[in-house]
Structures are given as structure tokens and as C-alpha cells.
Amino acid sequence: METQEEKKSGAGRKRRRAHSRRKGHRRDVKRERTAAVRTEEKNGKKKKQKRAAFDVLSGTILIVAVCVFVFSLYQLAIMLIPYHTGGQEYEEIQNLAVTADEDGSGFSVDFDALLEINPDTIAWVRFDEPSIINYPVVKSADNNEYLTKTFAENDNKLGAIFMDMRNSSDFSDRNTIIYGHHLNVSPEMFSRLHLYEDEEFCREHPNFYIYTPDGSVRTYTVFSAGIVNAAANNYDVEFASDEEFEQYIELCRESSNYQVDVEVNAQSQILSLSTCTGDQRDERFLLQGVLTAVD
Numbered sequence: 001m002e003t004q005e006e007k008k009s010g011a012g013r014k015r016r017r018a019h020s021r022r023k024g025h026r027r028d029v030k031r032e033r034t035a036a037v038r039t040e041e042k043n044g045k046k047k048k049q050k051r052a053a054f055d056v057l058s059g060t061i062l063i064v065a066v067c068v069f070v071f072s073l074y075q076l077a078i079m080l081i082p083y084h085t086g087g088q089e090y091e092e093i094q095n096l097a098v099t100a101d102e103d104g105s106g107f108s109v110d111f112d113a114l115l116e117i118n119p120d121t122i123a124w125v126r127f128d129e130p131s132i133i134n135y136p137v138v139k140s141a142d143n144n145e146y147l148t149k150t151f152a153e154n155d156n157k158l159g160a161i162f163m164d165m166r167n168s169s170d171f172s173d174r175n176t177i178i179y180g181h182h183l184n185v186s187p188e189m190f191s192r193l194h195l196y197e198d199e200e201f202c203r204e205h206p207n208f209y210i211y212t213p214d215g216s217v218r219t220y221t222v223f224s225a226g227i228v229n230a231a232a233n234n235y236d237v238e239f240a241s242d243e244e245f246e247q248y249i250e251l252c253r254e255s256s257n258y259q260v261d262v263e264v265n266a267q268s269q270i271l272s273l274s275t276c277t278g279d280q281r282d283e284r285f286l287l288q289g290v291l292t293a294v295d
Contacts, residue, residue, distance in 0.1 A: 086188065089150055089151070090158075093117070107211075111124075118136075120140055122138060122212070125208065127208045133190065133208070135180070137163060139165065158188055161180045161190070163177070167237055174237075174245055174269060178273050180273070180275050181275065182276040194285055196287050197257055202225060216294055218294050219295070220289030224286070224288040225287045230281075233248070234248075235272075242266035249270075252270075255286070270289070
């Protein structure tokens with residue numbers, strides 16, 4: 001049998017072992033807590049690093065986007081400002097030189113005022129509304145001059161409406177050609193010429209007019225409207241014979257989007273209005289009218 005002392009000694013050992021286990025457990029818990037704290041700190045640092053990297057990337061993307069936006073606005077302004085200033089110039093010229101009633105009747109042009117601005121002035125071309133083609137016409141010894149120069153001789157991508165340098169300024173040739181720009185972002189110049197791709201529009205607005213410094217008004221009736229190659233024979237202005245000119249007339253009719261019942265023969269005088277299509281560099285939209293009246 002155990003003695004009282006042995007019992008006390010055994011109980012003491014149990015208490016010491018229990019105490020040791022509790023102490024060890026506390027150490028384990030402390031170590032686990034410490035490890036958890038360290039892990040959390042590491043994870044926190046990683047999250048902060050990731051967040052910082054994300055913030056830097058987001059900031060960089062935002063800055064780049066803002067720069068691209070500002071640059072795009074700048075480029076757009078550079079592109080649009082010439083159209084605005086050029087449009088204002090032509091509006092001022094119309095107000096200066098043109099007199100007309102509210103319904104468009106009584107239309108007259110002050111060529112003295114126009115010639116004072118530009119001695120190259122030879123005519124004024126006008127369409128019935130709503131085509132909004134209503135401009136002075138110039139002629140130079142170089143067809144390239146007025147591609148980037150306005151009627152008032154300012155550098156501007158609107159250019160001017162000008163006659164082919166091969167033609168006579170009095171519109172006496174069998175085929176006279178006048179050029180004007182087609183602008184994708186503006187209705188100015190010959191942009192509205194493309195309205196005549198539609199046969200119905202042509203039937204509603206069949207005529208256009210040329211006013212000359214001698215006071216005459218030449219009325220042309222559209223007989224052909226279509227897309228042609230820039231180097232096509234449609235741009236011929238000299239013809240060796242009546243037969244050759246009649247062949248040219250047939251070519252123009254074949255080039256048209258539609259057929260118009262108006263007489264054109266070897267004794268006719270044609271006025272061809274040419275502009276770009278905006279699609280192909282070597283394509284042009286050509287609207288042709290035959291002289292039907294001179295007043």
C-alpha cells in the first residue's frame with residue numbers, strides 16, 4: 001500500500017505535469033498568435049504593395065487616357081478650325097456681293113466688289129435650295145493653286161471653286177469644267193453636289209446657274225450625274241470634230257446613275273462640275289449640265 005508520503009509525492013508530480021502542460025499550451029498559443037500576427041502583417045504588406053501597384057497602374061492609365069483625350073481634342077480643333085474660318089469667309093463674301101429677295105428671286109452679283117478682292121474672278125455658280133451651292137468662281141494658270149487657297153487667297157483646306165485652266169473664261173467651250181472640294185465634315189463647297197446621286201432630287205432641282213461679269217445668266221440643265229475615274233475621258237475639253245463630241249456625250253450619258261430626258265447634241269455647250277467622292281483617291285463625282293438658256 002502507498003504511504004501517505006508517496007501519495008503526496010504522486011499528487012505533486014501530477015500537479016507539476018498539469019502545470020507544465022498548461023504552460024506549454026500557453027506557449028503554443030502564444031507562438032500561434034505570434035505567427036498569425038506575423039502572417040497577417042506579411043499579408044497586409046503584400047496587400048498594400050498590390051494596392052500601391054494597382055494605384056500606380058490606374059493612375060498611369062488615367063493620365064494616358066487624359067493625354068490621349070486632350071490630344072484628340074487638339075487634333076479635332078486643328079481639323080475643324082479651317083472649315084469654320086473658311087465658312088465664315090465665304091458667308092461674308094456672299095453678304096458683300098450677292099443681292100436677292102427672300103424667296104431667292106432677283107438674284108444679282110456685284111462683280112466689281114468680287115474683282116476687287118480677287119482679280120481671278122470669272123463667274124458665280126448658284127444652285128436652287130436646298131443644295132446650298134452658292135459661290136464665286138475663279139480661274140488660275142495652275143489648277144493646283146486654289147485647292148488650298150480660298151477666294152480671298154487665304155491658305156485654307158476649303159480651297160475655292162475654280163475653272164479648269166484649259167478652258168476659256170467666257171464658258172464658250174464645248175465642255176467647261178469647274179472643280180470644288182467635297183468635305184466629309186462640312187457641307188461647304190461642292191459637298192452637296194452628291195445630292196444629285198439621287199434621281200428624284202435631280203428631277204426636283206434640274207437646273208443650276210452661272211452668273212458672269214457681263215451681266216448674263218446661263219442656265220444649265222442636268223443630263224448626267226455619276227462617279228467616274230479622275231483620269232477618265234469625261235474630263236476632255238477639246239474635240240476634233242462634231243462626231244468626236246457626240247461620242248463624248250454618249251460616254252457621259254453612260255457614266256450617269258440615271259438617264260435624263262434632255263437634248264444634248266454636237267452644238268451643245270456642257271458645264272461639268274467635279275468633286276471628290278471621299279472614298280477613293282482616284283474617283284470623282286461628276287455632275288454635268290447642258291446650256292439651255294442665256295439671259
